Amino acid sequence: MQKAEKYEIPKNKIIIQSAERDELPSILSLSDVGIFFIKPVFSKKASSPTKMGELMAMGIPIICNSNVGDVEKIIEKTKAGIIVKSFNKTNYNSVIAQLDNLLNINSETIRNEAMKYFSLKTGVQLYNAVYQKLNK
Template sequence: SLKNELSINHSEKLLIYVGSLGTWYLGREMMAQFANLFERKFLDRFLWITRDSEERIMALTSEFNLPKSSVIVRSASRDEVPVYLSIADLGIFYIRSTFSKSASSPTKLGEMLLCGLPVITNTGVGDLNTFFSDNDVGHIHEIDREKTMFVDDETIRTLMSKSKEEIRKVGLKNLSLSIATERYLEIYNTLK
C-alpha cells in the first residue's frame, strides 16, 4: 500500500498539504501547526505533496525541532494527488490574506473535501469564513498571532473523528465540477 511505500505505520495520523509554497502559501505557519499537534500527540507525520525544494521544507523541521522522519516530501502528478489525499487524516492549507485573495477560491479545499478530509485553514481568503460557518467540515482561524493560531484539543479531536463520507458529501454538494458548472450557468443567465 502507499502508506507502506512511504514508511507510514497504519496507526499513524497523517496531515497533508498539496501544492506549491510560492508567495501565497504559508509553509512556516503550516509547519508550526503540525509541530504543535505533533508535540500534543494528535498527529504523527506531515506529508507535503509539492514540486518545491525538499531542502526548504526539511529546514522547517529543524526550526521546529521535529524529527526529520516526521515529515515526508513527495512530488506527484495531478492524477496521483487523490491517492495521496486518501491516506491522510487531515488536510491543511494557509494562504496569505491579501486584497487579491479576497476573491479567491482555493482548489485544494475541494480536492481535500472530495477525498473526505477535514481541513484546517485560515481566515481572510475568499468566502472560506462563510463556507466553514455553514459546513462543519474543518476549522478556520486567524494566523496573525502565533499564540492564537493553534487548534485546541477539543477541536482537533472533533475534526479527527469526522466521517470521511459525510465530509465528501459536503464537498460534492458544494464544490464538485457539476455544481460549479450549474452555478456559473445561473450567474450567466442572470446577465442576459
C-alpha cells in the same frame, strides 16, 4: 519538525513532499487532516483554493486560515474543518483542543458538502440559472 517533536507527533505520521497531480489522490488518502495556510493578500481575497475542494471531495477535514476567498464561509457552513482566525498561541491551542472533534467528522458528510460547492454539475446549473435570469 521541531514543533511536531515538541508536541510528540511521531515523524512517521508527517509527510511533507511535492507530488504530481495524478499522485494526489493516493497521497491525500493517507491524510487524517488537511492543513493549509495561505497568505491573505489582496489577490487572494477573491480566490478559492483548489486544495480545499480536493480535500473536501476526499472527505478529509481541513485546518486553514481565514481571509482567503470564501474559505471561512464554506468551512463554517459545512462544518468540514477549523478556521485559524489569527496566528497566535491562543488560536493554536484552540485548534488543538478541537482536533478530536475534527477527526470524528464523517467523511461522507464532507464529500457531500464538497459536491454542493465544487461539483461541475452544480456550477453549470448555477451559472445557467444566472444567465436565464439575465435573459428575461
